Amino acid sequence: xxPTSALIVIGNExxxxxxxxxxxxxLAVHLGEIGAPLREVRVIPDIADTIVATVTEMKARYxxxxxxxxxxxxHDDITSACIAEAFGVPLELHEETAALMEKHYGRDEFxxxxxxMAMLPRGATPITNSRSVAPGFTxxxxxxxxxxxxxxxxxxxxxxxHLKHGEPIDSRTWHAxxxxxSVVAAPLEVVQKHYPHLDVGSYPFQRDDGRRGIALVxxxxxxxxxxxxxxxxxxLIAAAGREPLxxxxxx
Amino acid sequence: xxPTSALIVIGNExxxxxxxxxxxxxLAVHLGEIGAPLREVRVIPDIADTIVATVTEMKARYxxxxxxxxxxxxHDDITSACIAEAFGVPLELHEETAALMEKHYGRDEFxxxxxxMAMLPRGATPITNSRSVAPGFTxxxxxxxxxxxxxxxxxxxxxxxHLKHGEPIDSRTWHAxxxxxSVVAAPLEVVQKHYPHLDVGSYPFQRDDGRRGIALVxxxxxxxxxxxxxxxxxxLIAAAGREPLxxxxxx
Numbered sequence: 243x244x245p246t247s248a249l250i251v252i253g254n255e256x257x258x259x260x261x262x263x264x265x266x267x268x269l270a271v272h273l274g275e276i277g278a279p280l281r282e283v284r285v286i287p288d289i290a291d292t293i294v295a296t297v298t299e300m301k302a303r304y305x306x307x308x309x310x311x312x313x314x315x316x317h318d319d320i321t322s323a324c325i326a327e328a329f330g331v332p333l334e335l336h337e338e339t340a341a342l343m344e345k346h347y348g349r350d351e352f353x354x355x356x357x358x359m360a361m362l363p364r365g366a367t368p369i370t371n372s373r374s375v376a377p378g379f380t381x382x383x384x385x386x387x388x389x390x391x392x393x394x395x396x397x398x399x400x401x402x403x404h405l406k407h408g409e410p411i412d413s414r415t416w417h418a419x420x421x422x423x424s425v426v427a428a429p430l431e432v433v434q435k436h437y438p439h440l441d442v443g444s445y446p447f448q449r450d451d452g453r454r455g456i457a458l459v460x461x462x463x464x465x466x467x468x469x470x471x472x473x474x475x476x477x478l479i480a481a482a483g484r485e486p487l488x489x490x491x492x493x
Numbered sequence: 494x495x496p497t498s499a500l501i502v503i504g505n506e507x508x509x510x511x512x513x514x515x516x517x518x519x520l521a522v523h524l525g526e527i528g529a530p531l532r533e534v535r536v537i538p539d540i541a542d543t544i545v546a547t548v549t550e551m552k553a554r555y556x557x558x559x560x561x562x563x564x565x566x567x568h569d570d571i572t573s574a575c576i577a578e579a580f581g582v583p584l585e586l587h588e589e590t591a592a593l594m595e596k597h598y599g600r601d602e603f604x605x606x607x608x609x610m611a612m613l614p615r616g617a618t619p620i621t622n623s624r625s626v627a628p629g630f631t632x633x634x635x636x637x638x639x640x641x642x643x644x645x646x647x648x649x650x651x652x653x654x655h656l657k658h659g660e661p662i663d664s665r666t667w668h669a670x671x672x673x674x675s676v677v678a679a680p681l682e683v684v685q686k687h688y689p690h691l692d693v694g695s696y697p698f699q700r701d702d703g704r705r706g707i708a709l710v711x712x713x714x715x716x717x718x719x720x721x722x723x724x725x726x727x728x729l730i731a732a733a734g735r736e737p738l739x740x741x742x743x744x
Contacts, residue, residue, distance in 0.1 A: 424604055425606070
């Protein structure tokens with residue numbers, strides 16, 4: 243069994259619609275690649291009780307949990323304190339991180355606001371990275387990262403070698419133009435029944451030029467099953483009188 | 494108190510990273526406009542037990558719940574059956590919807606796959622809309638919509654007049670170039686303390702031309718408080734030696 247991953251997106255800016263989330267898809271793709279697929283995402287506000295309760299529930303339910311957002315220097319950045327509370331440990335100055343940040347900013351510019359970013363839950367391991375001197379951190383099975391996508395990605399690259407890995411999730415896709423989901427629903431269900439360990443999905447699309455169709459996708463870890471199931475998918479498109487086109491539609 | 498909203502995004506394609514979600518932000522913006530702000534989002538897979546448990550929990554916790562995805566004609570479209578189970582009612586052919594769909598497709602083309610889309614939980618009200626003859630539906634305080642963004646938006650427009658409304662959430666934004674969050678953290682917290690019913694946030698940005706800065710945003714329902722808090726935000730930018738620029742940065 244592959245390890246399971248979950249993501250907690252912490253941020254009023256996503257819930258208000260101010261910001262289009264870009265972290266869910268990045269993590270979904272990269273966690274699939276290392277065989278630790280994303281099983282659930284929660285987007286929650288910057289409210290301490292909510293963060294603590296959500297982290298407590300998710301870290302028990304999934305093999306590894308990621309959080310994004312709320313580790314900056316301002317008053318609404320409360321993620322680190324909430325993680326400490328969820329683990330029942332104090333939030334304290336991480337000496338090594340403080341030394342790195344003081345060296346980076348200079349003593350006069352290592353202000354109290356910036357010192358907040360050197361406060362980690364006791365026992366946490368900093369996630370140092372190429373984009374910010376203020377680190378993310380790992381506490382137990384929870385990996386705490388920044389919300390800004392470029393910094394989040396640098397933190398993920400840094401922590402990735404230490405994550406639980408499994409068999410990579412791979413996929414095969416065929417698509418067809420002018421084909422309705424309702425026409426392939428029955429034969430597609432047969433494919434799903436043939437390969438219960440694969441995930442067989444159907445996704446309508448509409449191209450910029452107005453042409454429509456569906457993409458049929460099989461996902462899983464067994465290359466042999468993926469090839470066989472993709473063959474059945476190709477055949478069911480042909481049987482519906484349409485040309486099977488390999489890969490994702492360009493839309 | 495404004496009514497609360499929550500969103501359940503049902504779909505393996507978001508969790509696998511195949512699809513970039515576009516529904517969270519749309520609903521966040523429009524629910525804010527009608528004063529029923531989005532308080533939580535969950536993205537969950539096409540697994541019946543998970544859908545039933547999540548709907549059961551969320552419909553008790555929030556004033557209104559929206560779901561997107563899983564109401565098409567294929568085997569992985571199980572949302573309607575799960576909503577029926579969460580409400581303890583049978584899933585049955587909705588006669589009026591079936592009649593509309595049969596008229597639309599013609600008797601021969603109203604296939605068993607399409608008939609699945611006329612199956613609603615007993616007592617549900619269809620969300621007819623301008624984009625698809627197959628409707629969404631409202632069951633209790635749960636509004637069930639399609640995952641395809643254009644269809645979801647048509648369903649939302651159709652159901653919006655029937656939703657719980659509150660005082661619209663409005664906002665004021667000032668931004669500044671070359672200003673660090675750490676510099677404004679302390680004065681910004683003062684603004685938050687002056688206006689506890691507003692949501693005061695700080696968002697770093699980087700323009701395409703490489704220029705950086707922060708956007709400071711106040712959100713809430715009281716125009717008077719918003720104006721006063723925005724004035725304090727403008728003044729704290731000026732006090733930090735930067736030019737206060739009104740509105741969102743163009744990035």
